[in-house]
Amino acid sequence: MTVFNHFNFNVLDLEKSLKFYQEALNLRPVQEKNAEDGSFKLVYLGDEAGTPFSLELTWLRDRKEPYNLGDLEYHLAFVTDEYDKLHEKHQAMGVICYENPAMGIYFIHDPDGYWIEIVPSKN
Numbered sequence: 001m002t003v004f005n006h007f008n009f010n011v012l013d014l015e016k017s018l019k020f021y022q023e024a025l026n027l028r029p030v031q032e033k034n035a036e037d038g039s040f041k042l043v044y045l046g047d048e049a050g051t052p053f054s055l056e057l058t059w060l061r062d063r064k065e066p067y068n069l070g071d072l073e074y075h076l077a078f079v080t081d082e083y084d085k086l087h088e089k090h091q092a093m094g095v096i097c098y099e100n101p102a103m104g105i106y107f108i109h110d111p112d113g114y115w116i117e118i119v120p121s122k123n
Contacts, residue, residue: 006054007076008046010067014041014059016111021045021055022097024108025078025116030054047078067112075115076106077120083120090118 011017019025024123029045031054039061044054055076080086088094090108097115107115 006056007111008056008058009076009110010058010060010063011110011112012059012066013061013111014043014057017057018043018045019055020111022094024090024093024110027055069113075117077117077119079119079121080122083118084092086118 009017013099018029026048027045029043031044033042035041041059043057043059045057046054087096087106090106093108095110096108097107105117105119107117109115
């Protein structure tokens with residue numbers, strides 16, 4: 001059996017990213033790994049439900065320029081039972097980068113430009 005474990009985003013400013021993910025999606029650190037020489041730090045974020053899947057934020061000490069995400073169209077998706085409330089919050093934060101009302105979804109972007117899809121739960 002194979003199961004999902006985590007997905008990685010490389011981030012330029014770890015503290016800014018941690019603040020964003022906590023404020024926007026209520027994700028919190030559940031595990032950290034630090035290089036002995038301080039060259040990198042991995043912070044794994046977990047959700048409120050305690051699902052086993054996590055988002056790994058990788059910070060590299062010597063990285064000075066923003067990551068070039070190119071034309072890649074991959075994204076991370078979250079399902080929420082508080083869609084309207086979350087949409088209002090993300091709108092106030094100014095992080096909504098694309099909306100598709102016909103599909104009932106929208107996307108936000110994090111400080112490094114990664115896209116995150118917000119999907120309403122099907123109650």
